[in-house]
Amino acid sequence: MTRLNRHSLLxxxxxxxxxxxxxxxxKAAPPAPMEPRADSVAHFCNMGVLDHPGPxxxxxxxxxxxxxxxASVRDTIAFTLLPEEPKTIAAIYVNDxxxxxxxxxxxxxxxxxxxxxxxxxxxxxxxGGSEAVPFSTEAAARDFxxxxxxxxxxxxxxxxxxxxxGDVEPEAPHGSLEAQPGRRGD
Numbered sequence: 001m002t003r004l005n006r007h008s009l010l011x012x013x014x015x016x017x018x019x020x021x022x023x024x025x026x027k028a029a030p031p032a033p034m035e036p037r038a039d040s041v042a043h044f045c046n047m048g049v050l051d052h053p054g055p056x057x058x059x060x061x062x063x064x065x066x067x068x069x070x071a072s073v074r075d076t077i078a079f080t081l082l083p084e085e086p087k088t089i090a091a092i093y094v095n096d097x098x099x100x101x102x103x104x105x106x107x108x109x110x111x112x113x114x115x116x117x118x119x120x121x122x123x124x125x126x127x128g129g130s131e132a133v134p135f136s137t138e139a140a141a142r143d144f145x146x147x148x149x150x151x152x153x154x155x156x157x158x159x160x161x162x163x164x165x166g167d168v169e170p171e172a173p174h175g176s177l178e179a180q181p182g183r184r185g186d
């Protein structure tokens with residue numbers, strides 16, 4: 001093959017590459033969050049997601065069109081930590097709890113890595129345990145923690161023991177608020 005033919009073949013391959021669908025799926029735009037319906041069932045407990053108060057979560061896997069639903073944010077985070085669960089996650093969304101606790105408003109989803117979480121507050125999650133309460137802004141999370149106790153954390157700072165081990169008083173991540181006494185289940 002002559003140098004010119006190889007050069008032409010290389011240029012043709014570069015041009016054709018995106019057209020053949022041989023590009024990296026990791027760079028595809030994440031799916032938009034969805035709203036739970038009456039028939040949306042929580043992944044771990046197989047109960048209706050809308051039957052539980054408090055923040056919910058949804059995880060999109062690359063192999064599925066519809067999200068996996070979670071009745072609590074702790075369950076959402078637990079899914080990402082458990083070795084037996086798929087790791088082909090395209091997007092994770094949690095409710096921004098700045099406005100309503102009982103039933104989060106439609107459209108109140110925030111990307112889980114962008115959220116601020118309050119750990120060990122006096123509020124319980126949808127399944128009755130300690131919750132990682134998500135907010136889209138640090139200011140809203142700080143206001144909630146000042147009123148309801150708890151500590152601030154980003155997703156990567158949420159201790160595995162808090163999610164999987166049931167700790168209600170996690171060690172304070174750097175820059176967090178000190179825990180305040182409060183009530184559960186308000």
